[in-house]
Amino acid sequence: MEQKKMVDYAYHYGLKVRIYPSQQQKKTIQRNADAARCVYNEHVAVNKEIAQFGKRSIYIDFIEKRIEALRERISTVTALKDRYPWLRHSDIDSLSIANARQNYQRAWKQFRTVHHAGVPNFHKKSSVESYQTNPHYGKDKKISLFTSNARFLDQHHLMLPKLKRIRFQGSRKMLDRLFAMREVRIGTITITKDGLHRYFASFQLGSNEPFIKACPKTKAEIGIDLNIENFYADSNGEILANPRYYRRQKRRLANAQRKLSCRIVRAKKEHRPLREAKNVEKQRLLVAKLTAQVMQRRKDFLHRTSTILIKNHDLVATEELRSRNLLKNHALAMSIQDNGWRMFLGMLTYKAALYGKNFVTVDPRNTTQTCNACGRIMNDKDKLTLKDREWTCPKCGIHHIRDVNAAKNILARAKAKLASMH
Incomplete structure (x- = not known):
């Protein structure tokens, strides 16, 4: 029997939980985030170079060969791994690479649909890291929150691809509701580290049962x-x-940003890398x-x-x-x-x-x-x-x-x- 896809379910819901990875798991998250950014940026670089050729010139043979070589670079995941051997590291999830390629195509689709969305741009390395992965359900396994390689073990622990067992914290009320439902499929999972070094996992969920019960009518x-x-x-x-939350914090935030700018200028004058400058990071x-x-x-x-x-x-x-x-x-x-x-x-x-x-x-x-x-x-x-x-x-x-x-x-x-x- 063919398994249902996410689009086949009547109801969809997004669940975000905070995760607490170990030091080794943090390194794995960083590797996968770097891999996803590298693959995305490679697609951006290749297509920008192809776009720069513009109209055909007298050097048409050279241009066609160059375009063919560029397209070959991003044609398959294997081609990307041949160009960047570190993508073959055992900690890197193959689905993080596949999702990065898919996200690039979606970015172009979004641009064609809504022009002010902008074309795909180069993703700089920053304190914020993220990548996406997907669960794998066996052909004979029942679809639920507990049967794939990305699953809930209990109300405090998850199993995620490459990361294995990891502790998490989420809404107890919502988790009780989800665990009681008969069939819930996990779709795309996004692992994120924010600017404060906090880690989160966001789940796309699908079910034929409503995730939240409709409220009674009030006639108001x-x-x-x-x-x-x-x-x-x-x-x-x-x-x-x-x-007016921003206005309340505006002066304090402005002072902190001014101090950060001064520390960055000082670190650059002393030729210290910003990532290694402790006062800048603080x-x-x-x-x-x-x-x-x-x-x-x-x-x-x-x-x-x-x-x-x-x-x-x-x-x-x-x-x-x-x-x-x-x-x-x-x-x-x-x-x-x-x-x-x-x-x-x-x-x-x-x-x-x-x-x-x-x-x-x-x-x-x-x-x-x-x-x-x-x-x-x-x-x-x-x-x-x-x-x-x-x-x-x-x-x-x-x-x-x-x-x-x-x-x-x-x-x-x-x-x-x-x-x-x-």
């Missing part, structure tokens, strides 16, 4: 207007304050720690906020935000990035699908300028500016709080959009 609906003054205002009149870790604190606090806030909204409402409506265009305004760019709007909308999207709720985005045009009671649009001399936080409709005389009025308009448009879809 809410519209949300995202803004810079506050994080958001909703159609019920509630306003959520903006935590300060780099401090900068990475401060940056990670901002990101983690913001992410935790966005997770808690999005989960509460989705669980407590059957319909959540927001405006369509084009962050790339908004960031062109240099006066607002820092505040927009500090809010994490794009991440927030992404969380609402996938959590609505997980919990069986509706999340709708609408065109934001004139949501602020339109009176939600009578529909009059403020324009010309009456047009509202960013300074106008409250206003009174000249037609019906109703007094509005700017962002709450916009949220009500967003909800009305979302309900109309949802009705037209059904």
Whole structure:
């Protein structure tokens, strides 16, 4: 019987756990990350050189021979290993090389689909390391979390290719749920070391059972207007304050970055390699720690906020935000990035699908300028500016709080959009 692939499963879920490798396992992770980066960069280098030839010239025979030789270099994994013999090391997972080749092709596919994604670029060596691998299920083995060469041993230990047994820590509640499910297939596994020297394993999971049970219907609906003054205002009149995590840490982070820059300059003047300069590494870790604190606090806030909204409402409506265009305004760019709007909308999207709720985005045009009671649009001399936080409709005389009025308009448009879809 042919085994199911990941695309054949009805539900997909991503699980990220922290792993605690030994010193030998850390060396293995580094070798595999270096191998994946080397293979990816070889593909980038070969295709850049081929692209530089451009149109055919009088030296057509030489060009064709050179292009043929370049393509031969990356044609197979064996050809890559012949060029770089260290890729044959016993610690290197063959699937890390295969995934690097596949990721290069995906990067080109992404560029052709979304042009602003950019073409594949050279990956520099940095403090962040990662590679991908895949489990291998035997033909006669039942598909589960416990039957492949990459499997869970218990709630504290994993078995991973080349790394063998390794301790991990994850959500006990989610692990109990996963272990109780009948059939869960493990897909791509990403092993990562971050800038703070912490190690993580991310699993792509597939199943025909839902990973999270749908929440009961509440018959509640809410519209949300995202803004810079506050994080958001909703159609019920509630306003959520903006935590501004980056601005709180900005001065301390700037001082740490300035100190790091001075240490790098000093190390270069003394002709010391930066990787061997202990004071540089010590300060780099401090900068990475401060940056990670901002990101983690913001992410935790966005997770808690999005989960509460989705669980407590059957319909959540927001405006369509084009962050790339908004960031062109240099006066607002820092505040927009500090809010994490794009991440927030992404969380609402996938959590609505997980919990069986509706999340709708609408065109934001004139949501602020339109009176939600009578529909009059403020324009010309009456047009509202960013300074106008409250206003009174000249037609019906109703007094509005700017962002709450916009949220009500967003909800009305979302309900109309949802009705037209059904």
